[in-house]
Amino acid sequence: MASVIMYSTDPCSFCARAKELLTKRGIDFEEVSLARDPGGRAALHERTGMLSFPQIVIDGEVLGGFRELVMADQSGRLEELAGQVA
Numbered sequence: 001m002a003s004v005i006m007y008s009t010d011p012c013s014f015c016a017r018a019k020e021l022l023t024k025r026g027i028d029f030e031e032v033s034l035a036r037d038p039g040g041r042a043a044l045h046e047r048t049g050m051l052s053f054p055q056i057v058i059d060g061e062v063l064g065g066f067r068e069l070v071m072a073d074q075s076g077r078l079e080e081l082a083g084q085v086a
Contacts, residue, residue: 002058002081002083003030004022004056004057004058004082005029005030005031005032005056006018006022006030006031006032006056006057007031007033007053007054007055007057008033008034008035008054009034009035009053010035012053012054014052014053014054014065014066015053015054017066018056018065018069021069021073025073025079029056034053047062050062050064052065053065054066054069056068058081058082059081063078
């Protein structure tokens with residue numbers, strides 16, 4: 001199984017929808033809330049180049065935000081990245 005980290009903030013409807021999708025697909029993930037962590041937000045922005053939330057990282061590879069998560073799910077790539085397919 002891959003390491004899946006979802007960086008989130010509050011309030012964030014896309015974060016809630018991303019959590020629902022990952023849970024529905026049976027993909028375990030760690031949620032890191034940066035709601036009250038400006039330093040963490042700055043470090044994440046430097047790493048990913050993105051300011052929006054959620055941000056999903058799988059085994060160190062930046063997948064992207066909610067839209068990219070949905071596209072990866074629809075194409076079957078999410079299942080592959082998350083280690084759900086042998």
